[in-house]
Amino acid sequence: MRGYGDVHPTVAELRVGYLPVMLPHPITGELTEAGEVLMTECEVVATYQGDDNKAAPTFTLGYGACFGHNEVKAISMAILDRALQKGMKDGPENPSEDPEFVLLHVDGIDSMGFASHYKMPHYVTFQSDMDRLRTTQQKQEANHE
Amino acid sequence: MSNGINFAFLDEYAKREIRRSVLKAICIPGYQVPYSSREMPMGRGFGTGGLQLTLALIGANDTLKVIDQGSDDSVNAVNLRKFIEMTCPGIDTTTRLQEATLIQSRHRIPEQALRADQILVLQVPYPDALVIVEPSEDKRKVMHGEADYSRLLVKLYEDIVKFDEITISHRYPTRINGHYIIDPSPIPRYDVPKLHNSNALILFGAGREKKIYAVPPHCPAEPLAFDDVPFRIEDFTDNHGERRACKLCGSQESFLDEFIDEQGERVYQCSDSDYCEQQQELAHG
Numbered sequence: 269m270r271g272y273g274d275v276h277p278t279v280a281e282l283r284v285g286y287l288p289v290m291l292p293h294p295i296t297g298e299l300t301e302a303g304e305v306l307m308t309e310c311e312v313v314a315t316y317q318g319d320d321n322k323a324a325p326t327f328t329l330g331y332g333a334c335f336g337h338n339e340v341k342a343i344s345m346a347i348l349d350r351a352l353q354k355g356m357k358d359g360p361e362n363p364s365e366d367p368e369f370v371l372l373h374v375d376g377i378d379s380m381g382f383a384s385h386y387k388m389p390h391y392v393t394f395q396s397d398m399d400r401l402r403t404t405q406q407k408q409e410a411n412h413e
Numbered sequence: 414m415s416n417g418i419n420f421a422f423l424d425e426y427a428k429r430e431i432r433r434s435v436l437k438a439i440c441i442p443g444y445q446v447p448y449s450s451r452e453m454p455m456g457r458g459f460g461t462g463g464l465q466l467t468l469a470l471i472g473a474n475d476t477l478k479v480i481d482q483g484s485d486d487s488v489n490a491v492n493l494r495k496f497i498e499m500t501c502p503g504i505d506t507t508t509r510l511q512e513a514t515l516i517q518s519r520h521r522i523p524e525q526a527l528r529a530d531q532i533l534v535l536q537v538p539y540p541d542a543l544v545i546v547e548p549s550e551d552k553r554k555v556m557h558g559e560a561d562y563s564r565l566l567v568k569l570y571e572d573i574v575k576f577d578e579i580t581i582s583h584r585y586p587t588r589i590n591g592h593y594i595i596d597p598s599p600i601p602r603y604d605v606p607k608l609h610n611s612n613a614l615i616l617f618g619a620g621r622e623k624k625i626y627a628v629p630p631h632c633p634a635e636p637l638a639f640d641d642v643p644f645r646i647e648d649f650t651d652n653h654g655e656r657r658a659c660k661l662c663g664s665q666e667s668f669l670d671e672f673i674d675e676q677g678e679r680v681y682q683c684s685d686s687d688y689c690e691q692q693q694e695l696a697h698g
């Protein structure tokens with residue numbers, strides 16, 4: 269969207285429902301239904317992809333699934349999945365096609381963990397910043413005189 | 414342990430993996446060894462990389478010191494120390510550098526020289542010095558392998574052209590053993606020379622970025638500079654050209670914190686609280 273990895277998908281499937289949670293039985297080891305969980309699932313079809321080797325063009329798919337009733341999140345995941353697949357195939361041309369960019373910045377724990385770290389004390393590094401700031405300011409002033 | 418938690422929290426497989434990564438890091442000084450970086454019961458960015466190193470290395474006979482910004486009482490240091498004490502029964506903790514066998518630190522290397530029987534663990538937010546010139550880790554890995562640091566040198570050069578100074582204040586790029594350039598963690602430039610030919614093993618742990626690297630003992634560590642523009646540490650001289658002193662211990666040799674006191678006066682004080690206390694003890698006999 270907006271030129272940073274153009275995918276306008278056609279939503280092929282978008283559904284919300286309960287899925288069984290299967291766990292191995294503690295004694296028999298057999299998969300047993302332990303409960304159910306609300307999920308949203310989405311599959312998108314995006315514009316066809318040609319191939320430099322003259323292979324027949326095809327539509328491409330993207331898939332997303334998340335907990336709870338959250339359609340926008342599932343659609344977004346499906347679009348990113350499609351964008352990342354293109355990036356893996358042809359090399360990323362946009363941030364949305366770069367797995368390193370998307371996976372490390374979209375993940376809740378990874379991204380939030382670092383933003384919350386900014387509330388820790390930083391007075392040593394700030395002192396060091398002040399030293400650089402004062403020195404460069406002094407030099408600029410001296411140059412203007 | 415009676416509550417079902419393994420000694421030092423991590424399971425033995427996790428510790429073994431970290432120790433193997435440490436060995437590799439020591440064998441290839443400055444190389445960032447990837448490791449699995451377990452989830453810890455605290456947020457990424459709060460020292461989980463340093464913590465995992467400490468937990469993988471600590472034994473019941475160790476004496477631990479934990480500091481943040483040079484202080485044993487800083488919030489991050491207190492929390493980490495409490496957690497390690499809780500999960501490592503039998504260890505001792507100390508604030509005295511000389512008593513410690515294992516030191517975990519954020520943003521500082523202690524003022525006083527480390528000994529060969531000590532290990533320093535530094536918490537690392539950004540492990541890769543090349544990140545300021547190249548966002549893709551794939552490409553950075555190739556650059557490190559080829560020791561291609563030209564873009565980093567260009568960045569320093571551009572600084573000099575623009576500001577007549579290298580503007581990197583902390584996390585100063587440092588070449589280890591003549592090859593790999595590391596991000597030495599957010600220590601001030603003042604601490605960078607302590608990496609060079611250190612008596613102690615210095616380990617770096619980046620939990621969020623899942624990397625471990627090392628500056629082994631007696632290993633060359635040179636901050637990046639030019640022949641005609643030398644590397645410079647923070648300047649603590651006042652307007653009269655005198656080195657500022659700590660208002661508590663009077664030291665004119667330590668890295669100082671600057672702040673405004675309750676009277677509105679600008680004052681300076683040692684960042685390393687243990688060093689400052691020891692200097693005060695010396696002064697008072």
Ligand SMILES: [Zn+2]
Pocket residue numbers: 659660661662663664667682683688689690692
């Ligand atoms: Zn002092």
